[in-house]
Amino acid sequence: MTATREALIRRQQILANFGELVLRSNDLQEILQEGCRLVAEALGTDLAKILEIDRGDGTALVRAGVGWHDDVVGKVRLPLTEHSSESYAIAEGRPVVTQDIAEEMRFEFPSFMKEHGVAAIVNAPIFLPGGLAFGLLQVDERTPRAFDEEDVEFLRTYCMVLGPVIDRLQTAARLGESDERFRLIVEHALDHAIILSDLDDRITGWFPGAAAIFGWDEEEMLGQPVASIFTPEDQASDAPRWEIERAREAGAAPNVRWHLAKDGRRVFLDGQTILLRDATGQAIGFLKIAQDITERKRAEERQSMLQAELQHRVRNVLAMIASIVDRADISGTAEALRDTLSGRIASLARTQVLLTRGVNAGVSLAELIRDELLPLSSGKHTITIEGPPVSLAAKPAEVLTLAIHELTTNALKYGALNNRDGSIAVTWQLQGADEQEWLSLEWRESGLVLQPEVPRREGFGTQLITRRVPYELKGSGEIKLLAEGLWCSIRFPLKPGDSVLQTNIPQRDRTNSER
Incomplete structure (x- = not known):
């Protein structure tokens, strides 16, 4: 016992x-x-x-x-x-x-x-x-x-x-x-912002992905309101509060929007804010988890812009071709009409090639003039092309292309390029006016002996320069026939613009005539 x-x-x-x-x-x-x-x-x-x-x-x-x-x-x-x-x-x-x-x-x-x-x-x-x-x-x-x-x-x-x-x-x-x-996940998921916050939506956990995306480190963000990473416009519209309220009611709320980084950059996140509960079901805070898709978002925006630009440009080109055909002189032979239309459309096509290199691609003014003028000269004439570097937006590029083409065609038929002693000087300069930068371009032909002739009707080129430049480009266009040859001046403000070459010009200016 x-x-x-x-x-x-x-x-x-x-x-x-x-x-x-x-x-x-x-x-x-x-x-x-x-x-x-x-x-x-x-x-x-x-x-x-x-x-x-x-x-x-x-x-x-x-x-x-x-x-x-x-x-x-x-x-x-x-x-x-x-x-x-x-x-x-x-x-x-x-x-x-x-x-x-x-x-x-x-x-x-x-x-x-x-x-x-x-x-x-x-x-x-x-x-x-x-x-x-x-x-x-x-x-x-x-x-x-x-x-x-x-x-x-x-x-x-x-x-x-x-x-x-x-x-x-x-x-x-x-x-x-x-x-x-x-x-391991949160330390290596650097393209995901993972943020914990309390019931007042003040940050209690700031993980490496959030630091990598936004630029603030953990010490800077602990205790800060989550609203501080929202854009000013979203803060003004009370978006942070609405997101939290929706998460309280539904358990989760989408968080798909632009956010603000430390250096002022904007980053686009795709994720959600989730209400966190303990084992008893009591709400204890929020988890915001979202992927940084900034590059994808910007790519989508660029793609959308490209599509819009393409649609815009196609409509514009078709409208311009219709305008060219509408203003063509039909009094001559079919062959002459064909050559005229072909030259104008080819000129417009060359500009489109330059414009479609990228979204809002500019066109070099000097390159535009050389492409139009030099191929039609015989090489025996004195041609001067001189001016500072200028990049043209779509609309002025389209107008100037046709203007230079008409001036070149006219010089080939009646002016400097039809005379062995003829010369052409195309110069331009930049001037300040009305707190804007203006382009002032001058076309001058010389070395000619002009004979009196019956005045011709105002043609497409003259209309383009004297009426469309003021209408389309908010500038001025002038053509004079001097004793030594033709002189032309084109002035307009240089400012970014889309490629819409408007065709709703008043009906009185729509004259079917050839210069």
């Missing part, structure tokens, strides 16, 4: 020691290994082990143990067949004792146990909270032994302590793995 009392006290001390270990250690392997040692000590044997079930292949791994050879713990797997004592104990849900395996007819035992001289065994199943079996605690004896009721109850109690401990540590391990994965 005294020995039994001492054994019970000793076992209580062992349970207490195990409890202290559990409180100070978060290492599951250490706890299982020490648990085996303490159990073996409590039951007075030198062999004990813990088996962990692997549901994937229907085996149980010797996860921890004392008294076994080095090639057993962590390496040996026991098959959980219908003839194994382990399967039977788990199915019964209680410890199962085999006093002498030599006489046991119900079960088959692994060879490694026989090699270690095991004669008696008790299997105690370990269940996690919820009833899922983790594995078994096995105590082995090298001589036949009738494990009594106190032995079995001690093991059963020990397993009841082990189950919650294993579950806690496995859960902690999973959370640790999850936290590590989350850490």
Whole structure:
């Protein structure tokens, strides 16, 4: 009786020691290994082990143990067949004792146990909270032994302590793995802004992606309102508050908008703001997670601009061609009409090639003049093209192209290019007027001896220069026939403009005549 009392006290001390270990250690392997040692000590044997079930292949791994050879713990797997004592104990849900395996007819035992001289065994199943079996605690004896009721109850109690401990540590391990994965994700997802905020929407977590996208570091942003990364116009419209209110009501709110970075840049984010709740369902804050798609957004805008520009330009070219055809002189031969129209359309086409190099591409004034004038000269005439670098927007480029083409065609038919002593000087300069920069271009032909002739009707070229330049370009155009040759002046303000060459000019100016 005294020995039994001492054994019970000793076992209580062992349970207490195990409890202290559990409180100070978060290492599951250490706890299982020490648990085996303490159990073996409590039951007075030198062999004990813990088996962990692997549901994937229907085996149980010797996860921890004392008294076994080095090639057993962590390496040996026991098959959980219908003839194994382990399967039977788990199915019964209680410890199962085999006093002498030599006489046991119900079960088959692994060879490694026989090699270690095991004669008696008790299997105690370990269940996690919820009833899922983790594995078994096995105590082995090298001589036949009738494990009594106190032995079995001690093991059963020990397993009841082990189950919650294993579950806690496995859960902690999973959370640790999850936290590590989350850490790796947020540290490497530099194209995603991940921001945590409290219920007042003040920043409590500013992760590396947010720092990379916005430029502020964590110290600068903790405690700041999330609204500080919204654009001024969105702040003025109270967009941050509406986004948070929608997240409160619906659990999440879309966050697809432009935001403001530290250096003043604007970044476009595509994501959402999510309401965070604790385990009881109480709201505790917000998570804003969004991908930086600034480049994609800008590419989409550029694509949209290109499409709009293309549509715009096609309409404009067709309208201009219609205008050219409408103003063509039909009093001559079909061949003459064809040549005239072909030259004007080709001239317009050359300008379009230059304009379609990119969105809002400019056209070099000097290049435009050379393309129109030099190919039609014979190389025997003196031609001067001189002026500062000027890049023309679409509308003035289209008007000037046709104007230079008409002046060149006229010079070829009637002027300097039709006279071996003729010369042409095209010069321009930039002037300030009305707080704007103006282009002043002059075309001067000389070396001619002009003969009196019957005045011709005002043609397409004259109309273009004297009427369309003022109308289209808000400038002035003038043509004079001097004693030494033709003189032309074109002036207009240089300012960015689209490529619309308006065709709604008053009807009185739509004269079908050729210069």
